Amino acid sequence: MVKISDYDKFDYNYKNYWKDREYEDKAEKIVLEGYLQNMQGNVFVDIGGSFGRNLEMYYEKYSIPIVLDYSIRTLQKNKEELLKRHPKTKLIAANAYKMPFKNETVDGSMIVRVLHHLEDQNGIFKEIDRITQGGGFFILEYANKMHIKAILKWIFTLRLKNFSLNPYQQPNQENFEGTKKGQTAIFLNYHPKYIKKLIEQNNFSIVSKRNCSFLRMEKLKKILSLKFLLKIERLLQKFLSWSNFAPSIVLKTKKLGNNSNNVDDFEKVLCCPDCKGGLNIQENTAKCVRCDKIFKNKLGVWDFRA
Numbered sequence: 001m002v003k004i005s006d007y008d009k010f011d012y013n014y015k016n017y018w019k020d021r022e023y024e025d026k027a028e029k030i031v032l033e034g035y036l037q038n039m040q041g042n043v044f045v046d047i048g049g050s051f052g053r054n055l056e057m058y059y060e061k062y063s064i065p066i067v068l069d070y071s072i073r074t075l076q077k078n079k080e081e082l083l084k085r086h087p088k089t090k091l092i093a094a095n096a097y098k099m100p101f102k103n104e105t106v107d108g109s110m111i112v113r114v115l116h117h118l119e120d121q122n123g124i125f126k127e128i129d130r131i132t133q134g135g136g137f138f139i140l141e142y143a144n145k146m147h148i149k150a151i152l153k154w155i156f157t158l159r160l161k162n163f164s165l166n167p168y169q170q171p172n173q174e175n176f177e178g179t180k181k182g183q184t185a186i187f188l189n190y191h192p193k194y195i196k197k198l199i200e201q202n203n204f205s206i207v208s209k210r211n212c213s214f215l216r217m218e219k220l221k222k223i224l225s226l227k228f229l230l231k232i233e234r235l236l237q238k239f240l241s242w243s244n245f246a247p248s249i250v251l252k253t254k255k256l257g258n259n260s261n262n263v264d265d266f267e268k269v270l271c272c273p274d275c276k277g278g279l280n281i282q283e284n285t286a287k288c289v290r291c292d293k294i295f296k297n298k299l300g301v302w303d304f305r306a
């Protein structure tokens with residue numbers, strides 16, 4: 001069975017991670033803003049969307065914005081604040097490998113800062129292929145193992161096997177996105193060629209590529225103003241998009257084909273995450289018409305974890 005990086009088990013408040021990371025947050029949003037500029041539609045899923053950090057980027061462009069995350073506690077804790085600012089948002093606790101959406105009903109989706117937690121990369125891209133309609137977009141941010149600092153370090157320390165296409169598991173550290181002493185976490189960095197191959201094998205083509213967070217260095221962040229850092233970041237993103245220098249890479253990809261299903265009713269998009277059967281939904285309960293499994297809406301969050 002594929003392991004899941006369960007933030008609820010780690011009792012991790014991911015919001016705290018962003019307290020001193022305004023540069024990284026804004027650098028990422030520069031890319032997302034550009035990518036989302038000409039995107040619109042009905043269903044958009046922020047896969048592993050946590051407390052909705054990126055919600056404002058796609059909220060106005062889609063009629064059914066969905067934040068999906070395995071951590072039901074994160075969704076429940078942030079529900080009130082999130083819905084106050086963005087009331088039409090739907091919150092779903094689910095496993096990204098088994099999402100509760102019918103085939104080809106999603107117009108757009110994104111995975112940002114989540115792929116490092118997903119050890120079955122083919123499984124996740126297959127699932128995104130299944131739910132996305134032809135011509136739909138999928139935005140992917142991933143941790144790049146071939147960034148300039150890593151390459152230099154590996155050359156000087158002769159760790160040449162790290163140059164392979166295989167994902168690179170970062171050595172375990174204490175307090176690694178919520179882990180405590182002795183706990184291990186899935187934390188993978190990827191080779192750009194490995195990701196490109198998987199994307200293309202799963203019926204998507206890459207429309208655009210950007211490097212992101214070029215200046216992620218504590219010393220620089222201390223001596224330069226945020227405004228100046230972001231100015232340089234913008235230029236580097238634009239002119240070095242051909243490279244793999246930065247620690248984070250963001251792709252805009254498009255599903256092959258063109259078969260808009262135009263589903264604009266949230267409940268019509270949903271299905272059983274296990275057998276993909278239809279659901280009979282009555283208020284806070286959804287029952288699978290095929291396998292009889294029951295799913296509940298708990299404190300405003302649909303619990304479809306499977």
Ligand SMILES: C[S@@+](CC[C@H](N)C(=O)[O-])C[C@H]1O[C@@H](n2cnc3c(N)ncnc32)[C@H](O)[C@@H]1O
Pocket residue numbers: 004005006007014047048049050051053054068069070071074094095096097111112113114117118177
């Ligand atoms: C580092 S956070 C990123 C959150 C958000 N995308 C952002 O950029 O602010 C990773 C998130 O992925 C979620 N996650 C990890 N594995 C998952 C899985 N198998 N299915 C759904 N969510 C998952 C975690 O619960 C966590 O909220």
Ligand SMILES: [Zn+2]
Pocket residue numbers: 272273274275276277288289290291292293
């Ligand atoms: Zn079922």
